[in-house]
Amino acid sequence: MNIRGKIFACLFGGLSLAVSAQSDRLPWLFDMVHNNPGEPATVSKYNDPAFLRKAGFNGMVPQWHVQCALTYDAFDEGVIPEGSKEREWILNKRKEVSGKLREAKKKGMAVYAFTDVMVLPTLLLEKYKDRLVRPDERRASFDVIHGRMAPDINQPLTETVMRAQIDEIFALFPELDGLVVRFGETYLYDTPYHSGGSPVRERGEAGIEAHVKFIGLLREWVCEKHGKKLFYRTWGMDSFHTSADMFRRITDRVEPHPNLVFSIKYTEGDFHRLVRFNRTIGAGKHPFIVEFQGQPEYCGKGAHPVYVFGGMLNGFEENERLLPEGPQGVAEFAGDARFRGIWTWSRGGGWRGPYISDELWCDVNTLAAAIWSRDTSLTEAEVLEATARRVGVKRASVPDFVRLLKLAEKGVVRAQYSLIDPGRSGFNIWWTRDQYFSGENSLSGFMTYVVKGDMQRRLLEEKREAGEIWAEIERLAGGIRMNDKSREEFLRVSATYGRIKHGIAALAQELFLYGKEYELSGVLDKTAVRDALSRYDALWNEWNELKKHPDCPTLYEPFAFSLTGEEGVSGVRNGSLAETVDKYRSWVR
Numbered sequence: 001m002n003i004r005g006k007i008f009a010c011l012f013g014g015l016s017l018a019v020s021a022q023s024d025r026l027p028w029l030f031d032m033v034h035n036n037p038g039e040p041a042t043v044s045k046y047n048d049p050a051f052l053r054k055a056g057f058n059g060m061v062p063q064w065h066v067q068c069a070l071t072y073d074a075f076d077e078g079v080i081p082e083g084s085k086e087r088e089w090i091l092n093k094r095k096e097v098s099g100k101l102r103e104a105k106k107k108g109m110a111v112y113a114f115t116d117v118m119v120l121p122t123l124l125l126e127k128y129k130d131r132l133v134r135p136d137e138r139r140a141s142f143d144v145i146h147g148r149m150a151p152d153i154n155q156p157l158t159e160t161v162m163r164a165q166i167d168e169i170f171a172l173f174p175e176l177d178g179l180v181v182r183f184g185e186t187y188l189y190d191t192p193y194h195s196g197g198s199p200v201r202e203r204g205e206a207g208i209e210a211h212v213k214f215i216g217l218l219r220e221w222v223c224e225k226h227g228k229k230l231f232y233r234t235w236g237m238d239s240f241h242t243s244a245d246m247f248r249r250i251t252d253r254v255e256p257h258p259n260l261v262f263s264i265k266y267t268e269g270d271f272h273r274l275v276r277f278n279r280t281i282g283a284g285k286h287p288f289i290v291e292f293q294g295q296p297e298y299c300g301k302g303a304h305p306v307y308v309f310g311g312m313l314n315g316f317e318e319n320e321r322l323l324p325e326g327p328q329g330v331a332e333f334a335g336d337a338r339f340r341g342i343w344t345w346s347r348g349g350g351w352r353g354p355y356i357s358d359e360l361w362c363d364v365n366t367l368a369a370a371i372w373s374r375d376t377s378l379t380e381a382e383v384l385e386a387t388a389r390r391v392g393v394k395r396a397s398v399p400d401f402v403r404l405l406k407l408a409e410k411g412v413v414r415a416q417y418s419l420i421d422p423g424r425s426g427f428n429i430w431w432t433r434d435q436y437f438s439g440e441n442s443l444s445g446f447m448t449y450v451v452k453g454d455m456q457r458r459l460l461e462e463k464r465e466a467g468e469i470w471a472e473i474e475r476l477a478g479g480i481r482m483n484d485k486s487r488e489e490f491l492r493v494s495a496t497y498g499r500i501k502h503g504i505a506a507l508a509q510e511l512f513l514y515g516k517e518y519e520l521s522g523v524l525d526k527t528a529v530r531d532a533l534s535r536y537d538a539l540w541n542e543w544n545e546l547k548k549h550p551d552c553p554t555l556y557e558p559f560a561f562s563l564t565g566e567e568g569v570s571g572v573r574n575g576s577l578a579e580t581v582d583k584y585r586s587w588v589r
Contacts, residue, residue: 025373
């Protein structure tokens with residue numbers, strides 16, 4: 001089949017993603033909607049198994065908290081007492097999971113439950129904590145990242161409880177095709193009667209031993225005893241996820257099994273720009289799938305044009321400066337028998353907003369990954385042409401839409417991040433995330449690097465270029481035509497949203513630069529600061545006006561990201577952009 005035939009096959013029949021050759025098709029294509037912890041479940045078409053199947057997916061990874069639908073009666077009858085509020089909640093969760101699982105199977109979708117091992121009823125953990133939990137963690141205090149009273153794989157009862165958990169999961173839900181084991185982070189905001197967390201907490205040699213033991217137990221009980229698939233996520237707070245050497249030292253000691261697969265984010269760290277392609281991909285002897293976020297929480301969460309599929313496929317423009325040698329994208333693993341699939345996160349992965357009314361930009365990234373996984377012989381250009389048509393772009397507008405995407409890829413990194421000496425400049429990629437902007441201290445090290453290196457003009461020129469890119473994106477959006485007029489309107493509004501948001505991000509860095517110059521030299525350019533503040537205020541006013549449009553996503557806040565065990569995520573003034581701006585205003589009054 002020629003190239004045009006391949007693209008036509010991807011488009012023909014609405015959502016179906018046919019491919020030309022089975023050898024070019026990755027065996028697995030999964031999707032997950034990751035709900036914000038502690039918030040109502042995300043409303044999305046990606047929750048519908050029928051939509052997923054028609055779009056080419058052959059597995060879903062639902063965040064149903066299946067581990068919380070268990071009573072552990074076989075382990076200790078009565079540990080969750082009859083008639084208790086805890087048991088009532090658990091039985092309701094069981095009913096909810098059963099209904100959703102039944103619906104998914106009815107629609108022909110394989111289900112691999114996103115599972116926190118080990119999250120257990122708090123009543124059980126309290127009763128047996130001396131035999132489950134590490135001695136230094138046998139308190140009820142809340143660890144916001146690792147959970148509360150997390151079992152330790154090396155404690156005497158943990159293995160027994162793990163086996164009981166897995167047995168009960170598959171006894172209650174035999175239709176499950178397998179588990180995706182979440183490792184490294186455990187949030188309990190949606191599980192009021194459960195505690196726990198990752199059972200591997202050590203680092204170094206002790207951590208290697210613990211991982212090997214943990215994976216071995218799961219392999220034995222999930223893969224062998226129950227004959228189910230086990231996708232073991234390497235994401236965590238240790239170097240398992242980022243060091244190819246550590247990855248091999250752990251996985252080489254685990255005997256391969258047809259049902260055991262490792263799941264690895266394509267980024268060496270979280271789903272940011274300015275991070276290297278993950279060097280653990282392709283390491284070792286086990287099959288693997290690659291995780292990809294279609295709604296990047298660090299880049300607007302679908303509120304504005306954002307294009308990251310190309311970076312996963314072939315590498316972002318900064319990748320070669322970060323890691324000159326070695327693979328730059330997943331395209332280099334096409335044909336590798338160990339590369340078994342892609343797991344897209346179509347929605348979610350972060351906290352709070354921005355909240356969107358249209359999934360256009362989530363669709364662009366997610367469906368591009370889906371199209372390529374169904375035929376890995378397609379080039380990025382061919383995938384983008386097919387994706388544009390899939391999301392409803394009229395044929396004559398496809399070239400402009402593709403150009404817009406490639407500009408967004410450049411505009412995000414120049415406005416929100418910086419390409420000044422990536423990997424050496426100390427740019428803090430966490431200075432803005434979800435709906436929040438932090439203040440000058442978050443980029444203090446980077447600004448010191450710029451000023452001491454006499455690169456102020458270079459930084460300001462980068463931000464000017466970013467502004468031109470976003471203005472061009474907005475111009476292109478005004479001329480693109482789509483089959484759905486409401487989606488066409490969202491395209492235009494979101495492009496304006498992106499210009500404003502990235503204008504504010506660029507101005508924030510400009511202000512931080514002036515502040516750092518003042519700190520290091522004692523000289524403040526008051527005229528430049530006043531001008532930047534004036535432009536900053538004008539953009540916020542324009543953004544608030546845009547919010548009156550019904551298609552406009554919710555806005556960012558000039559407050560710093562804060563995560564606590566009691567409240568979850570909120571924006572705080574301390575360390576925020578608002579605090580910094582107010583300080584600079586006082587300087588130039």
